[in-house]
Structures are given as C-alpha cells and as structure tokens.
Amino acid sequence: MLQVIEHLTPLVENIRLVDRLATDAAEQERQKLARDIHDSVIQPYVGLQLGLAAVREKLANGSGDALQDVNELCLMANDEMSELRRYLQRLKSNERLDSVLLPALRRFASKYSAATGITVLVKGLDKLCLNDRLAGEAFQMVAEGLSNVRRHTNARHAEIELTCDKSDLILRIMNDNTNGAHKATFQPGSISERAIALGGGANVYTEDDCTVVDVRIPL
Numbered sequence: 001m002l003q004v005i006e007h008l009t010p011l012v013e014n015i016r017l018v019d020r021l022a023t024d025a026a027e028q029e030r031q032k033l034a035r036d037i038h039d040s041v042i043q044p045y046v047g048l049q050l051g052l053a054a055v056r057e058k059l060a061n062g063s064g065d066a067l068q069d070v071n072e073l074c075l076m077a078n079d080e081m082s083e084l085r086r087y088l089q090r091l092k093s094n095e096r097l098d099s100v101l102l103p104a105l106r107r108f109a110s111k112y113s114a115a116t117g118i119t120v121l122v123k124g125l126d127k128l129c130l131n132d133r134l135a136g137e138a139f140q141m142v143a144e145g146l147s148n149v150r151r152h153t154n155a156r157h158a159e160i161e162l163t164c165d166k167s168d169l170i171l172r173i174m175n176d177n178t179n180g181a182h183k184a185t186f187q188p189g190s191i192s193e194r195a196i197a198l199g200g201g202a203n204v205y206t207e208d209d210c211t212v213v214d215v216r217i218p219l
Helices: 002-060 066-093 101-116 132-152 189-197
Strands: 117-123 159-165 168-176 201-205 210-218
Touching: 002 066, 066 101, 066 201, 101 117, 101 132, 101 210, 132 159, 132 168, 132 189, 132 210, 189 201, 189 210
Parallel strands: 117 159
Antiparallel strands: 159 168, 168 210, 201 210
16 A cells, blocks of 8 residues: 555646646736737727717817718728638737838837827837747737836837847837826836736836837846
8 A cells, every 4th residue: 555655646746736737827828818819809999989089078069070080980990800810810820920020010019100190110120039928928018018018108209129038028119208207106017017927027217308118038
C-alpha cells in the first residue's frame, strides 16, 4: 500500500496542478476576451451613441444639417462592422499580425482622425518581430489609448510610437496638453491590465507639454 501511495501521490498532484493551470489559463483568456469586447465592441458603440445624441439635439433644434451627420454615422457603423468581422476571423484562424500591425494602426488612426478631428501620427518600424498575441494586444492598447484621448482631454494632436529594444516592446501614446487639455494623473485601467497580463506595465507622465502613456512589455 505504501508503494502504491508513493506512485499515485505524484500522479494525483500532477493532475491537480494541470487542472489548476488549465483553470488559470481559461480565466486569463476570459479576461482577455472581456477586454477585447470592451475595446472592440463597447467603445465603438459609445461613439455611435454620442453621435446619435448630437443628431437628436440638432433635430430637436430644427437644424437642417443633421442628414450629413447621419451619413457619417452610417459610414462609421459600416467600418466598425468590418472591424468586428476581421476580429472574429482572427479568432477563427489565429492570424498573425506581426507584419501588418503598423499598416493596421495607420488605417485605424486615419478613421479615428476623420471621425474626431484629432490628428494622429503613427511611428515605428515597418516590420516588428512580434508574435500574434502581442501584436493584437498592442493594437487594442492603441485603440483604448486614443479613446481615452477623445473622452478625457481637449487634445487636437496625438502620436503613437512603437519601438523594440533587446528585451521589451515599447509603446508610447502621446497627446498634446494645449487647447485646454488637462495633464493626466490617472492610470489607464484596460491598458495597464493588458500590459500586466503580458508581464509588463504602463506608466503615465508629462513630457514637453504632452501627456505620455508609456507601455513596456517583455518580448
């Protein structure tokens, strides 16, 4: 019996360990999906909600230019539906994003600028050696960062910079503090959670009259 116990105990412990690891992995994946849904689904609908509220106010005041706003909202809705379809396709196919990250960010920045009037400059190497998860997380952090700029500041200019050193991916999201914009003293929740989940962190500071969200993630 002692020999049987000696043989079975390590097996039972290994089973328990694997079960805990699987549970932890599932929980991390649920949290990641929750953040993705927040950034990819909820945030665009918040923008549509604000746009519809503005159209309603114009209609209530008898303004005659509401039709143009409705057309722009329809275009925005179509663009967001296309983004959702691409997101679902990536979930199905596990698409690698390392070679298309910056072009995707530039397309997103262009649409963001057209919708908000905030000019965005995207800087970085054309090809970053990132795996698919890290590239996808970086994209979502940029989307959340630009959403924060629109909602929490009066900035008219923003800049996205992606670089790598020997050990880290460095993502910097910057916006000007001119035009009445307030200097940030907050910690961006979704961005910080994503960075911490990947073993890194996020820091917010001011530099040359700009607010900078500095994210560093181990490669």
